Amino acid sequence: MLKQINLKKKAEWQDYDDRMAHLRIQMGELQRKCKELGIPVTIVFEGFEAAGKGTMINKMIQPLDPRGFQVYTMEKEYEEDMRHPYLWRYHIKMPARGRIHIFDHSWYQGLGDGRLTPEEVRLYEKQFTDDGMVLIKFFLGITKKEQKKRLEALDKDKSTSWRVTRKDWEKNKDYDMWMERFDKMIVQTDTPNAPWTIIEAMDKKYAICKIMTTVAGCLVDAIGRKEKGAVRTEYAEPPLTDDLLSGVLQGVDLSLDLEPEEYKERKKVLQKKLGILHNEMYLKRVPVILAFEGWDAGGKGGAIKRITQSIDPRGYEVVPVASPNDIEKAHHYLWRFWERFPKDGHMAIFDRTWYGRVLVERIEGFATEQEWRRAYAEINNMEAHLVNSGAVVLKFWMHIDKEEQAERFRQRQETPEKQWKITDEDWRNREKWEEYEKAVDEMIVRTSTKEAPWHIIEANSKLHARIRVMEIVVDALEKALKKIK
Amino acid sequence: MLKQINLKKKAEWQDYDDRMAHLRIQMGELQRKCKELGIPVTIVFEGFEAAGKGTMINKMIQPLDPRGFQVYTMEKEYEEDMRHPYLWRYHIKMPARGRIHIFDHSWYQGLGDGRLTPEEVRLYEKQFTDDGMVLIKFFLGITKKEQKKRLEALDKDKSTSWRVTRKDWEKNKDYDMWMERFDKMIVQTDTPNAPWTIIEAMDKKYAICKIMTTVAGCLVDAIGRKEKGAVRTEYAEPPLTDDLLSGVLQGVDLSLDLEPEEYKERKKVLQKKLGILHNEMYLKRVPVILAFEGWDAGGKGGAIKRITQSIDPRGYEVVPVASPNDIEKAHHYLWRFWERFPKDGHMAIFDRTWYGRVLVERIEGFATEQEWRRAYAEINNMEAHLVNSGAVVLKFWMHIDKEEQAERFRQRQETPEKQWKITDEDWRNREKWEEYEKAVDEMIVRTSTKEAPWHIIEANSKLHARIRVMEIVVDALEKALKKIK
Numbered sequence: 001m002l003k004q005i006n007l008k009k010k011a012e013w014q015d016y017d018d019r020m021a022h023l024r025i026q027m028g029e030l031q032r033k034c035k036e037l038g039i040p041v042t043i044v045f046e047g048f049e050a051a052g053k054g055t056m057i058n059k060m061i062q063p064l065d066p067r068g069f070q071v072y073t074m075e076k077e078y079e080e081d082m083r084h085p086y087l088w089r090y091h092i093k094m095p096a097r098g099r100i101h102i103f104d105h106s107w108y109q110g111l112g113d114g115r116l117t118p119e120e121v122r123l124y125e126k127q128f129t130d131d132g133m134v135l136i137k138f139f140l141g142i143t144k145k146e147q148k149k150r151l152e153a154l155d156k157d158k159s160t161s162w163r164v165t166r167k168d169w170e171k172n173k174d175y176d177m178w179m180e181r182f183d184k185m186i187v188q189t190d191t192p193n194a195p196w197t198i199i200e201a202m203d204k205k206y207a208i209c210k211i212m213t214t215v216a217g218c219l220v221d222a223i224g225r226k227e228k229g230a231v232r233t234e235y236a237e238p239p240l241t242d243d244l245l246s247g248v249l250q251g252v253d254l255s256l257d258l259e260p261e262e263y264k265e266r267k268k269v270l271q272k273k274l275g276i277l278h279n280e281m282y283l284k285r286v287p288v289i290l291a292f293e294g295w296d297a298g299g300k301g302g303a304i305k306r307i308t309q310s311i312d313p314r315g316y317e318v319v320p321v322a323s324p325n326d327i328e329k330a331h332h333y334l335w336r337f338w339e340r341f342p343k344d345g346h347m348a349i350f351d352r353t354w355y356g357r358v359l360v361e362r363i364e365g366f367a368t369e370q371e372w373r374r375a376y377a378e379i380n381n382m383e384a385h386l387v388n389s390g391a392v393v394l395k396f397w398m399h400i401d402k403e404e405q406a407e408r409f410r411q412r413q414e415t416p417e418k419q420w421k422i423t424d425e426d427w428r429n430r431e432k433w434e435e436y437e438k439a440v441d442e443m444i445v446r447t448s449t450k451e452a453p454w455h456i457i458e459a460n461s462k463l464h465a466r467i468r469v470m471e472i473v474v475d476a477l478e479k480a481l482k483k484i485k
Numbered sequence: 486m487l488k489q490i491n492l493k494k495k496a497e498w499q500d501y502d503d504r505m506a507h508l509r510i511q512m513g514e515l516q517r518k519c520k521e522l523g524i525p526v527t528i529v530f531e532g533f534e535a536a537g538k539g540t541m542i543n544k545m546i547q548p549l550d551p552r553g554f555q556v557y558t559m560e561k562e563y564e565e566d567m568r569h570p571y572l573w574r575y576h577i578k579m580p581a582r583g584r585i586h587i588f589d590h591s592w593y594q595g596l597g598d599g600r601l602t603p604e605e606v607r608l609y610e611k612q613f614t615d616d617g618m619v620l621i622k623f624f625l626g627i628t629k630k631e632q633k634k635r636l637e638a639l640d641k642d643k644s645t646s647w648r649v650t651r652k653d654w655e656k657n658k659d660y661d662m663w664m665e666r667f668d669k670m671i672v673q674t675d676t677p678n679a680p681w682t683i684i685e686a687m688d689k690k691y692a693i694c695k696i697m698t699t700v701a702g703c704l705v706d707a708i709g710r711k712e713k714g715a716v717r718t719e720y721a722e723p724p725l726t727d728d729l730l731s732g733v734l735q736g737v738d739l740s741l742d743l744e745p746e747e748y749k750e751r752k753k754v755l756q757k758k759l760g761i762l763h764n765e766m767y768l769k770r771v772p773v774i775l776a777f778e779g780w781d782a783g784g785k786g787g788a789i790k791r792i793t794q795s796i797d798p799r800g801y802e803v804v805p806v807a808s809p810n811d812i813e814k815a816h817h818y819l820w821r822f823w824e825r826f827p828k829d830g831h832m833a834i835f836d837r838t839w840y841g842r843v844l845v846e847r848i849e850g851f852a853t854e855q856e857w858r859r860a861y862a863e864i865n866n867m868e869a870h871l872v873n874s875g876a877v878v879l880k881f882w883m884h885i886d887k888e889e890q891a892e893r894f895r896q897r898q899e900t901p902e903k904q905w906k907i908t909d910e911d912w913r914n915r916e917k918w919e920e921y922e923k924a925v926d927e928m929i930v931r932t933s934t935k936e937a938p939w940h941i942i943e944a945n946s947k948l949h950a951r952i953r954v955m956e957i958v959v960d961a962l963e964k965a966l967k968k969i970k
Contacts, residue, residue, distance in 0.1 A: 066805050309547060314539055
């Protein structure tokens, strides 16, 4: 694809200046319109070394209102980046609705060095474009000869010579090999929802004009679709048959219990082990994510407390998840969770999770059916990425029955220092028990993957539940650490 | 102070368990009350190595609602930290109103290694306590013998031995020297608004009980004051006499102009220089902060554009400052600016700044008189810190007269693609011209420091103004780079 392109195209329009003047005004207008309509825009710049990415980005942003865009230079990875799952550094920088974020180098570096597969890249991009993002990808091409010429010019100039490294010269020598690789990269990731635009960058005037025309075209298109209320037609998973769905929760044995004596003993042993394992995972730099979901009053808090009691607070964080704030709402729904994923050696314990998308958001109608149906695959992909990056991911569903919940609600209301824990919302949710049951069933079936299966905890007995959770955590940490040794 | 303390105190209360049970319930209640009243709480833990900071923090947070607190481990500095002004890593982690942030190690490390003076620490803390923060500082003390014992125990245990480094053993050997240093540190920074509490940490039960009792006491106290609407009596600068204030803006020669021909020529030369200097400051890792203030339509945007046109977008960011969002509002007013201060080698251009506190917030009554009066010193301290950390800080006031503003407003309204730039608010602000004039006068007098003086730009002529700004930037960068060579 790239190989067939004539990189030497020139700006031969007689009305070049007029075109550019018009484009500049248009860009400002389109930016305001996108802001108004809440369309997030991501523009990726990749290309050959010295193809002029910096210059092009600078020219492109001049007509934009600085309140609405941001440029990210992603070539260098910092320690914080390297201590997180690979996509973390990109995900947290994704634009909120109405903003334009420009990436100089992007996740395609990860495709280049094998940390991502083409399939992962396509799915990564799809979740955003499905969510309404305009994703524009530019590849800037120059010839081998031109690249050499530019490197020499940079090298000669005292103020820029430090920028030219041996690696750059090597890349020039290996130009043909790089051409092959880039070509393949483009072919593999040129999708209808996020196509590549190749920019012939020998002539700077031609290049900037093509870039701005492309951006303007994409935005006009997106604005038109949004104003018409058109929804992208996307893949929606068929609902499972009722047979397949029912029974996941029905089969849970809620009679399991534990004597207080035995509980105390086992807790002591498990907490000691946990403390030791937590030190080891810190030392070996394993990131751990514990995700707690469950019925209201299902005992999430109590189980979490039994874990944190014995471990060093400098190595864990409890992340309580409530309804998203305004900034979070303006982003892709997974953004706020990516923000909190732990760096290696640390543990993040989520009290409620990204599964809110297919539970409360589904039931309360905060997400459309298309949105929550899409979420199963998006979540599976995300969790697979976390696990493949070396994280331990454990998901718990704290399961109680309706009677037990009623009893616990009553207790909370009768204990003065616990009254604040029970709200009208809890009672309203309770009325939707059957709906939730169906949603939980489907969630467990659809998102129990080999990378991150669900653990359903029989939680009518708090004592039993806490011990089970700790056992599972201890077991998983031991296994993960064994793999490293 | 520390030296006179008997570190061997023990928990000899017979009712220890009851006390603790009560404290735990009380802590939860106080946290909820602080949240309700919007009181930000910062708790600092410093102390001897192996004094048990981690254990104490963990015990203290158990009764807290994880939705409202956060623990920060600050011992290790990351590359991002080191590339920012020293206080940056702390400032951006300061709690929003209603939250509790706990620091394991803090800015006292900077006092220890000479990056901060005691005076700077006191002023740094004062700005927060003046703003209503409860700042609790714990120092955990153990004896030399006990420290040795604990290090030996950690060293013996396979899962913790990696934690004990040669440095720790050295610190134990030099215990007396450290005792002297810590004692001095505490004496120098024990202020009425942010006093130290020394925790005798030989006996863990005694230590945690004293910590929790102290926290509870401070919170009860703060809640009481807040509920009574009591305001801390704080230092308020006397207003300047009218003599001293008037005339700063009056003396500006607004007749200065430039011929278009000359403008073009000089712009070209200056932009070329800027491009080169920007590369050099990137290479030499100098951070640059340009702060633009001025009358509406004073030409801030145009001046900024002439600077950014010639420099690499990967090395600068334009930060437009509008009214703060909810999250920003919940923090100290300087917090949102600290968040955007550039790392070394980068340039941040602020289109409006922290001076909003003494301009729009003063005039519209968003800040009380005490608040905006306090701000002059707070801002001077902040800027001095930035400059002393190696940053170039340039502040511009874009000055036009009232007639010129009227003319520019008219032009904007008549040009279709500029109409969005002019709002009702601009007209309202214009009616308050004289009030603003007074506020600007006072701002310039009070915050023209040797570290960061104001540059008043005669901006009735856009061409003249742009060239002046570029000249000042070029000049300052040249000087800063010369100093490094």
